[in-house]
Amino acid sequence: DGGKARVIENSEGDRTTPSIVAYTKDGEVLVGASAKRQAVTNPKNTFYAVKRLIGRKFTDAEVQKDIGLVPYGIVQHDNGDAWVATADGRKLASQEISAQVLEKMKKTAEAFLGETVTEAVITVPAYFNDSQRQATKDAGRIAGLDVKRIINEPTAAALAYGLDKGQGGDRKIAVYDLGGGTFDVSIIEIANVDGEKQFEVLATNGDTFLGGEDFDKRVIDYLVEEFNKDQGIDLRKDPLALQRLKDAAERAKIE
Structure with a gap:
């Protein structure tokens, strides 16, 4: 848009879409905010943080x-991969869940551009191995996309901040990526090769179980315990109250 990248708003008017997919009793598939809103009342059919599973074996730690x-x-x-299962026992590959999110992104782009979108570049954590990267490409294919490239998330962040446009020689930068379910730190070297900037991830580390969802859970657990001490009522037995508490905890975290 005018030479600058623009993040397109989805059908709800938001620039971010939670990577959450839900299957309702009447067979409807919900993706994003709508799936998130009903998560507590439909927990066994609402899938999130699937990126922790994609391309992994069930026996992985x-x-x-x-x-x-x-x-x-x-x-x-049967092949040893980690799949998810709905409440009625239906088994789904993590690629299928991820494909639902990618398909929503595809439709969002098509609605904005007024044309069919067939190609995509998808970002993944720098620590993803070949199996996880291939599984991500498979998810794109299921969503009807020709995945042209898989690039590392810290590299994408550096590009988004225009670090490929800066002047000067080689340099190293640290990229912190705190997401909904993971926290990663990567050291990237930006080298000037024949007049073009090239990015190389030198090292990466992090915690695949540290993110916004984990912060929310800590706040919710604290509030539930305090309410139980004060009122003698365990809110964990009330799904609707727990949903309201989760929404309030997330808003408080953001503010």
């Missing part, structure tokens, strides 16, 4: 840890 942290089912497919 990260997957085993995740099983105890999410309300939905995580199961082993």
Whole structure:
């Protein structure tokens, strides 16, 4: 837009879309904010933080840890991959869940541009291995996209801040990425090669179980305990109250 990148608003008017997918009892598929709003009342059919599972085997330590942290089912497919399961036992590959989010992004772009979108560049954490990157490409294909490239998220962040346009010689930068479910730190070298900036991730580390969702959970757990002490009522037994509490905790965190 005028030579500058623009983040397109989705159908709800937001520039960000939660990576949450829900399946309702009547067969409807909800993606983003609508899925998030009904998460507490439909926890076993609402899938989030699936990026922790994509391209991983069921026996991976990260997957085993995740099983105890999410309300939905995580199961082993015949090939050993980690899949998710709905309340009625239907099994879904994590690529299928991610594809729903990518398809919403595709429709958002098409509504704004007024034309069909067929190609995409998708970002992934720098620590993703080949299997995870291929699974991400598969998710794009399921969503009807030709994935031209998979690039590292810290590299994308550096590009978004225009660090490929700056003058000067080689330099190293640190990129902090605190997301909804993960926290990563990457060291990137920006080198000037034949007049063009090239990015190389030298090192990356982080915590795949530290993000906005985890902050929300800590606040909610604290408030539930305090309310139980004061009123003798356990809000965990009231899904609607818990949903309101979650919404309030998230708003308080943001503000």
